Amino acid sequence: MDFRWDLVWESMPLLLEGAWLTVKLTAIAVFFGIIIGTIMGMLRITRTPFRYLAAVYIDFTRGTPLLVQIFIIFYGIPAIINTSLPAYLSAVIALSFNSGAYVAEIVRAGIQSIDKGQVEAAQSLGMTYTQTMKYIILPQTFRRIVPPLGNEFIALLKDSSLVSAIALEELVRKGNIIMTRTFRPFEVWFAVALIYLIMTFTISRLVALAEKNLRVGDSA
């Protein structure tokens, strides 16, 4: 049986359409994931009762499968409050919520890796907790956590394929559709894998570039 490159080629327009949705979902989830993760990561190490809230969120999210989280948000919650959530919105919520927990752990570890002397120097200048975080700790943390954040976003991009389970036509779902039309699993999944590879490779190059550029330059 020969490999039909023409089929790979013909699948591309539809697959790229799916890939575009994959990229959109991932980008939105990364955006909210960083916001949620930064807040939760910081709360996790404050001495307020909020740290328990953050711990529950992080442990729950990391301790349950993303697919189950997607089902809870798409089927579970609407069933209880008697409404329905569009698949797209459910996917965005589930992926952001999931990514936030992993980012929170990265942020927490990043903050804790900053030398204690930095906080003391900031405090000795009379800076408040918020000022210390904003000008001293978080900027150094973000520089330091670029590589693990990059890994997390690559993982998220791949995991976003799970939203195909709620009928969102992202890359994997499109692959499935073409598959049922052509019955050529090898070519189709090869093409899908190739597109994922190009996307993940691009992210890791961008991350490496960001890492290099963050070494220098900063304005107060």
Added chain:
Amino acid sequence: MTTNNNNSNIIQVVDLYKNFGKLEVLKGITTEIKVGEVVVVIGPSGSGKSTFLRCLNYLETPTSGDIIFNGEVINPKTNLNKLRQDMGMVFQRFNLFPHKKVIDNITLGPLKVRKQSKEEATEQALNLLEKVGLSDKANSYPDQLSGGQQQRVAIARALAMRPKVMLFDEPTSALDPEMIGEVLEVMKELAREGMTMVVVTHEMGFAKEVGDRVIFMDDGKIAEQNSPEELFSNPQNPRTRSFLSKII
């Protein structure tokens, strides 16, 4: 709570205790720092010198006792950020902000805490850099500087807040020997200008040249204090004698 109305005291320490869990580190310290005075604190490692210094600006919260700054007893309602603006601190390991240029290290406090204008803060920072002999390093990052240079920037950073008192915690003990002199010079200059200083250091030359008083700390207490000449040449306490014999 009554305060001693002796206005020449910028800091008074009254029966200060500090425990870390079960470990008693400071065991009843009472002393005062006069305006313009240069007090040198010496003593064996672990005797509580750093803890004493850090209690003065409340980086550590005392277990009991009082710190009276500028006539006001520090209490739970005191604005500690305001207090710390008036007490500059220089650390053994510099603790410069590595992600900021030298100039931004120095202007950050004045800009964000003192709310000075950008022009004012920058001009002041450049003057301070000139004072510590580092005018050409304004746009360098800390990791491009030697240890001695970093410590001089750290001093400039603390001075930029226009503190009433400067606290130094072994400012030269992380430095290569050939860099100690340049940092001590800056500190001596500061002392001559009349800055009130509390300096933990074992640099006897510094103590003799600009010190008004030396405190010898041992096991969480002030074991002896006197003028540098008296304390070094004629120590009364056997612990002081044995300590001095080891470091000279």
